[in-house]
Amino acid sequence: MNAKNYSNELAEAINAREYLQEQWKAFEMVYIRRIMGITSIDLGYKLQLPIIGRLLRWSAERMIHSEGKHRNPVRADGHFGQVIPLEEAKIILGNLAAEPIIENYCMCRWMQRGIKEACCINFGLLSGVIEKLPRFIPKDTKYRLDRDEAIAHIEEHNKKGYVATVWFQPVPYINAICSCENPECGGLRLRNDFGLHTVYKGEYVAEVDPDRCQACGICVTKCQFGVLRLVQSLKRVIVDINKCFGCGVCRHACKYDAIKLAPRDNYPALRGVY
């Protein structure tokens, strides 16, 4: 929650405009083009190869987290994110996000499902870059949002079941809050299916109050990560906190106010495990 990371000054200092223009004009090509001679096609097989797989994983992680000076936008150097609960997304959109704020079509859902859904909220320098690319801009709806509208929209997406994530592009410049879905999200895909740290878990984990839980199981249907399970013998829902991303989407479904988020640090086994 460092205001500096959202500022236009930082964006200019790290040449973010050129980076974002290059990255966004052909974003759909990110898995198709050769990156150091290798495409992402059949990445699962490549990552499991002896020696080569390890090298590949190491260099992919290095790319994702690159803080170097000469970052290559077409391989998304320094582009990763973190899951955040709705409350934090609201704080970011209400106070920290640089104007203008736009809501454009989710690029991941477009490239992985062929669906255009306006649910990615971008801000600062990135808004100006995306506005020039007509395929991401909703035609019939208002896409430039003020802060209150952006907060209302993120709340709507979150309650629908989409996971709020905040993104560096490139690190440490923050310019997007997405509403992600597993497995369509490019970041969640690489994290959950291939173990690459494109998306970090949030600072919280879900906790079920056994006295309040009425074992209706509706929260189980909302979890994108398969964390919740209705245990009939206990007549309550249990949480696999090792898998929990702390998005808090399950809370919206609970009619009995039985789920709350607890800081990840409350659990010694989870401290520092993102």
Added chain:
Amino acid sequence: MFPKKSPKVTIDYTKCGEKGQVDPRECAKCLKVCDPAIFILHESPNMPIDPVDPKYWRITPVWLSLCNMCMKCVKVCPLGAISVSR
């Protein structure tokens, strides 16, 4: 020693894609039918690239290791352009 080979999913680009009869952006049936979402829709690298508004698109099966060979894409494709094999 070596990992299990992924299924082979191939698309006949003479039927679908920049040279085919159907614009993959309009159809996209395979993208929607696939539960693990192994396909990626992208601008065609074989055509001159329009950086602002690409006109030529194609679909590439990318996440092959996640393919369960359910054959739903083969059945749903109106052009019969997809084949899946070991």
